[in-house]
Amino acid sequence: MSSEADQVPAxxxxxxVINPYALAELVRGRSIDWEEEEAPAVLEETLGRPYEELFxxxxxxxxxxxxxxxxxxxxxxxxxxxxxxxxxxxxAEPERTDPDVSRLERLADFTEVLDVEDLRRLEIRNxxxxxxxxxxxxxxLPEEDRRVSPFRTIPRDVLESITExxxxxxxxxxxxxxxxxxxxFFEETAxxxxxxxxxxxxxxxxxxxxxxxxxxxxxxxxxxxATGEPQPDFVDMVEFYSGxxxxxxxVSETVPLRTPGNAFMYARSSEPGEIWPAVYEKAYAKWKTGxxxxxxxxxxxxxxxxxxxxxxxxxxxxxxxxxxxxxANDLWDRVRANSRSYKTINPMVAWTYGSAASxxxxxxxxxxxxxxxxAYTVLGWAYRGGTKYVVVRNPWGNTEATTGAMSGVWTSYDxxxxxxxxxxxxxxxxxxxxxxxxxxxAGLGVVD
Numbered sequence: 001m002s003s004e005a006d007q008v009p010a011x012x013x014x015x016x017v018i019n020p021y022a023l024a025e026l027v028r029g030r031s032i033d034w035e036e037e038e039a040p041a042v043l044e045e046t047l048g049r050p051y052e053e054l055f056x057x058x059x060x061x062x063x064x065x066x067x068x069x070x071x072x073x074x075x076x077x078x079x080x081x082x083x084x085x086x087x088x089x090x091x092a093e094p095e096r097t098d099p100d101v102s103r104l105e106r107l108a109d110f111t112e113v114l115d116v117e118d119l120r121r122l123e124i125r126n127x128x129x130x131x132x133x134x135x136x137x138x139x140x141l142p143e144e145d146r147r148v149s150p151f152r153t154i155p156r157d158v159l160e161s162i163t164e165x166x167x168x169x170x171x172x173x174x175x176x177x178x179x180x181x182x183x184x185f186f187e188e189t190a191x192x193x194x195x196x197x198x199x200x201x202x203x204x205x206x207x208x209x210x211x212x213x214x215x216x217x218x219x220x221x222x223x224x225x226a227t228g229e230p231q232p233d234f235v236d237m238v239e240f241y242s243g244x245x246x247x248x249x250x251v252s253e254t255v256p257l258r259t260p261g262n263a264f265m266y267a268r269s270s271e272p273g274e275i276w277p278a279v280y281e282k283a284y285a286k287w288k289t290g291x292x293x294x295x296x297x298x299x300x301x302x303x304x305x306x307x308x309x310x311x312x313x314x315x316x317x318x319x320x321x322x323x324x325x326x327x328a329n330d331l332w333d334r335v336r337a338n339s340r341s342y343k344t345i346n347p348m349v350a351w352t353y354g355s356a357a358s359x360x361x362x363x364x365x366x367x368x369x370x371x372x373x374x375a376y377t378v379l380g381w382a383y384r385g386g387t388k389y390v391v392v393r394n395p396w397g398n399t400e401a402t403t404g405a406m407s408g409v410w411t412s413y414d415x416x417x418x419x420x421x422x423x424x425x426x427x428x429x430x431x432x433x434x435x436x437x438x439x440x441x442a443g444l445g446v447v448d
Contacts, residue, residue: 008305009320009443011358014077015351016201016303017374018063019396020047020054022265023199029176031263034398052366057373058355064373065201066302067354075354075373077303171295177256177265179295183273185236185253190220192377193427195277196397198266201302202281204351206267206395207375208309209280211347214379217415219314220276238283241315249283252294266298270397270427284312306349306375307445314347316447323441324360328434331444332388335381338446341413342391346448348378350392353442361439368403370440378444380412382431389431391423400424404436 021039024046025032032042040051053059058069066077173179192214197206212219234253239246255278258265267281285296307318321334338346353359354373365372375395382389389406401424410431411420424430432440 008308008318009322011075011354012307012320012351012443012445013305014067014075014303014354015204015306015373015375016064016067017055017057017203017371018065018199018201019197019203020063021396021398022197023047023063025263026199026258026265029258030261055365055371055374056355058357063201067373069355069357073355073357075358171291171293172297173295174256174265174299176259178259178262179254180257180262181234181253181275182255182257182262182264182278183275185234185276185279186221186274188271188274190217190276191271192379192393193397193429194269194271194274195280195395196268196270197395198264198268198281200266200299202267202304203395204304204306204349204375205281205284205301205309206277207349207377207393208306208313208347209277210377210393210395211310211344211349212313214377215344215347216314220280236279236283238280240284240287240312242312246315247287249287251279251283251286253279254294255279255282256295256298306351307447310347310349310445310447314447316347319446319448321444321446323438323443326438326444328438329388331438332381332390332434334444334446335378335390338448339380342382342410343380343412343414343419344378346446348444348446349375350378350390350437350441350444351375352440358442359439363440365440368401368436368440369399370401370403371399376441379429380410382406382410384408388434390434390437391429391431394428394430397428398426400426400428400430401432401436401440403440404433406431406433 020043021032021034024043027046034042043054044051047054047062049059049061054061054063057064057067057075067075069075190213192210194213195206195209197203209220235250236253238249238251240249241247253275255275256265257263264278267277269275269277281298281301282296285298285301286293289296289300291297307320310316311318321331323331326334335344335348338344338348352365352370352372352374353363356363356365356372371394376392377395379391379393382391384406387406391410394400406423408423409420410423411418413419421429
């Protein structure tokens with residue numbers, strides 16, 4: 001089954017999960033040597049969840065902020081439709097002694113309405129800067145918990161600790177961060193393994209970025225143009241497409257870096273010293289939020305449609321294929337139809353079910369080492385020992401499937417040479433047999 005953009009599967013618009021490795025480093029405030037550390041143990045300790053509960057939002061994993069799984073197994077993003085309480089935020093006034101106001105200002109009392117986990121999941125969109133130091137926004141509460149009246153004052157530091165949001169008139173800066181230019185746009189050129197997702201649930205975009213870099217290797221370099229002088233800030237133009245037209249977005253090469261240490265918080269490249277994935281993420285955030293600031297809110301890119309994102313990067317038409325209504329053989333054939341010499345020549349992505357509870361068959365994402373509500377880049381196909389495989393890449397740059405996985409060297413023809421990749425690869429690339437792909441993945445998409 002195939003469909004055009006006007007028949008988009010309902011579930012594909014809210015695909016997203018945070019890279020747990022990037023989130024753990026952000027929480028700890030330092031880089032972690034994942035080759036030396038026992039990753040599951042570090043993630044459990046840092047993120048406060050058993051490792052086997054991290055990859056599915058039904059366990060209320062911190063990797064899915066703002067998502068909830070309904071009793072019917074459907075996954076939805078809690079946002080403005082859930083909110084009806086307007087709250088005015090002001091700078092905290094330490095000298096204030098009014099007992100009624102101070103009671104409302106204390107986080108402990110606010111958690112009588114929502115627990116800390118719920119507070120961390122609140123999505124804050126399109127905040128209005130009323131005046132310097134004052135922010136107005138909507139916060140929605142469940143019907144049964146609307147016990148706080150409008151226009152209460154909550155200290156800014158409390159909101160920052162909950163939402164990691166700082167909005168000022170000159171732009172957005174996350175807590176414990178500073179905007180800086182950390183390297184060169186390209187070290188070599190755009191490659192599929194360059195984009196690594198950071199601590200924001202925009203895997204749909206990073207997977208699409210990798211898909212374009214893989215299937216159309218010159219597209220990014222040809223569609224990115226320097227428009228400014230190197231001093232004081234180098235400026236690049238990135239083009240995005242929507243509704244049959246394109247928009248040119250200009251951004252400098254400064255990105256938010258964690259302080260101290262100047263480490264990446266959000267998208268980064270697997271190539272040390274290279275920054276094009278981070279600049280592309282910044283440009284996308286500027287375009288999506290419609291801000292004129294050079295410091296757009298990158299966290300606002302959380303959750304989306306990986307096929308749409310690939311189209312927005314290329315201007316090409318979108319096509320969707322639901323795995324539930326397509327046989328495993330037909331899914332594999334669809335990948336082959338968009339490939340040459342085992343490698344995709346049209347950008348392709350795939351996404352998993354929002355939760356194991358959403359899948360039509362009984363699955364467990366943790367034991368398969370596959371991630372729920374997650375987008376993957378489709379690299380191509382393989383046929384080994386009479387078994388058909390789909391080759392994909394996790395935009396985290398790690399965490400390869402263990403169920404139905406192929407081992408060994410996969411070779412594909414990349415424009416002018418045969419490229420060999422050991423599968424599963426430590427960069428997040430792996431191959432799963434077509435039946436496993438159908439069982440664990442909800443959909444397949446391509447732009448052409």
